[in-house]
Amino acid sequence: MKVIKRADFGESFSWGVSTAAYQVEGAHDVDGKGLSIWDEFVARKGKIYQGHHANIACDFYNRFPDDLELIRKLNIPNHRFSLSWSRIIPEGTGRVSRKGIDFYNRLIDQSLALNIEPWVTLYHWDLPYSLHLEGGWTNREIIGWFSNYVSVCAHHFGDRVKHWMILNEPMVFTGAGYFLGVHAPGKKGIRNFLAAVHHATLAQAEGGRVMRQLLPYAKIGTTFSCSHVEPYRQTIKDYKAATQVDALLNRTFIEPLLGMGYPTADLKILKRIEQFVKQDDEAKMMFNMDFIGIQNYTRELVKYNPFNPFIAARIVKASERNVPLKTTMNWEVYPESIYHMLKKFAAYPEVKKLIITENGAAFPDTFMDGKVEDNLRVYFMQDHIAQVLRAKKEGVNVHGYFIWTLLDNFEWAEGYLPTFGLIHVNRQTLERTIKSSGYWYRDFLSH
Numbered sequence: 001m002k003v004i005k006r007a008d009f010g011e012s013f014s015w016g017v018s019t020a021a022y023q024v025e026g027a028h029d030v031d032g033k034g035l036s037i038w039d040e041f042v043a044r045k046g047k048i049y050q051g052h053h054a055n056i057a058c059d060f061y062n063r064f065p066d067d068l069e070l071i072r073k074l075n076i077p078n079h080r081f082s083l084s085w086s087r088i089i090p091e092g093t094g095r096v097s098r099k100g101i102d103f104y105n106r107l108i109d110q111s112l113a114l115n116i117e118p119w120v121t122l123y124h125w126d127l128p129y130s131l132h133l134e135g136g137w138t139n140r141e142i143i144g145w146f147s148n149y150v151s152v153c154a155h156h157f158g159d160r161v162k163h164w165m166i167l168n169e170p171m172v173f174t175g176a177g178y179f180l181g182v183h184a185p186g187k188k189g190i191r192n193f194l195a196a197v198h199h200a201t202l203a204q205a206e207g208g209r210v211m212r213q214l215l216p217y218a219k220i221g222t223t224f225s226c227s228h229v230e231p232y233r234q235t236i237k238d239y240k241a242a243t244q245v246d247a248l249l250n251r252t253f254i255e256p257l258l259g260m261g262y263p264t265a266d267l268k269i270l271k272r273i274e275q276f277v278k279q280d281d282e283a284k285m286m287f288n289m290d291f292i293g294i295q296n297y298t299r300e301l302v303k304y305n306p307f308n309p310f311i312a313a314r315i316v317k318a319s320e321r322n323v324p325l326k327t328t329m330n331w332e333v334y335p336e337s338i339y340h341m342l343k344k345f346a347a348y349p350e351v352k353k354l355i356i357t358e359n360g361a362a363f364p365d366t367f368m369d370g371k372v373e374d375n376l377r378v379y380f381m382q383d384h385i386a387q388v389l390r391a392k393k394e395g396v397n398v399h400g401y402f403i404w405t406l407l408d409n410f411e412w413a414e415g416y417l418p419t420f421g422l423i424h425v426n427r428q429t430l431e432r433t434i435k436s437s438g439y440w441y442r443d444f445l446s447h
């Protein structure tokens with residue numbers, strides 16, 4: 001097999017690494033930061049693997065100068081990170097925290113000084129807790145709260161940040177946080193979910209409009225989780241079940257953004273969103289993004305299941321199947337999934353540009369003699385990057401690839417068990433050690 005080189009992607013392709021505020025920053029209650037739904041959720045019994053929390057996480061809040069040095073050392077030209085809403089506006093609305101703004105100013109300035117381009121996500125799941133008390137994403141008022149926060153960020157950071165992403169994976173924070181209750185804020189039920197979906201759809205487009213108005217030259221995008229979905233068996237029932245799951249996981253958020261409305265023809269339950277829809281919402285859900293961020297980790301196989309009241313389908317987990325390789329998350333390693341997703345999203349004529357804003361894998365790493373030789377992660381990256389190139393060569397307008405993630409960090413409900421980083425973090429001392437995958441990426445990026 002021909003070895004893939006950075007040069008195969010062309011000069012203008014953006015290579016990077018992604019992180020998120022809550023997963024790395026720590027400093028959960030210092031310098032006037034307000035409480036977020038994740039700060040509160042981790043304190044509840046039984047919610048997080050072994051009671052882990054992110055009060056300290058990787059202490060990125062204090063150690064970011066060293067971490068930026070590591071990014072530079074690895075030749076990574078772009079760093080995608082998120083802003084913590086409750087660090088900037090502690091109560092969600094109203095007073096802006098000078099210290100919160102200062103922190104992100106230092107992070108941005110220091111990145112630029114090291115020639116690392118900041119790519120900023122506005123919302124990566126850590127909603128201010130005060131807004132949760134008002135209903136959070138189930139309350140339509142959130143469109144206004146969010147727009148105000150977006151304008152504060154544009155005002156303070158827009159002179160230096162050129163790439164913005166409005167939301168991180170709305171399907172995950174609405175599904176896990178408002179339907180299954182396994183992520184913050186731990187709400188359950190179809191009503192909460194559908195309300196959250198609709199308000200996130202509206203906030204996403206409105207956030208885009210606010211940004212474009214305040215920063216006409218910025219590149220504005222948003223990011224979607226997605227997985228290639230296939231029927232478990234070649235039966236009509238499984239095929240139909242797969243179509244529904246595909247509509248849910250891959251189409252619910254992008255189609256209204258593009259003016260196509262929710263994919264109700266393939267997923268009936270979404271019709272119930274109507275109860276939250278107001279006049280003119282169809283138009284308000286639309287926004288012409290400069291790019292769409294695709295975040296892919298695996299594929300899903302789906303079986304017909306008549307017992308689920310909302311969708312006659314069941315995802316057959318990798319642990320129930322005979323898959324050659326799965327990750328600590330129990331996700332099948334299936335590199336073709338990223339290729340199929342690129343083709344799928346590129347098929348919407350309104351999508352201008354695609355960027356892989358996350359892709360990566362958690363494997364059980366071994367720290368030995370001061371090293372982590374994580375060959376499985378290296379193969380994972382090579383195989384996925386090869387699939388991105390395959391799509392690009394077939395004409396897909398893909399312009400970037402960001403690996404998830406820089407540091408072994410707080411993996412939400414799974415705590416610190418899964419390790420996704422290019423850099424190992426000692427959980428006692430927080431000492432950083434670059435893994436083989438980090439060195440591999442460095443070498444790949446320098447040729």
Ligand code: BGC
Pocket residue numbers: 020023168169172225295358404411
């Ligand atoms: C999220 C990250 C998460 C990663 C791995 C994505 O769903 O954006 O925050 O850590 O996947 O699960």
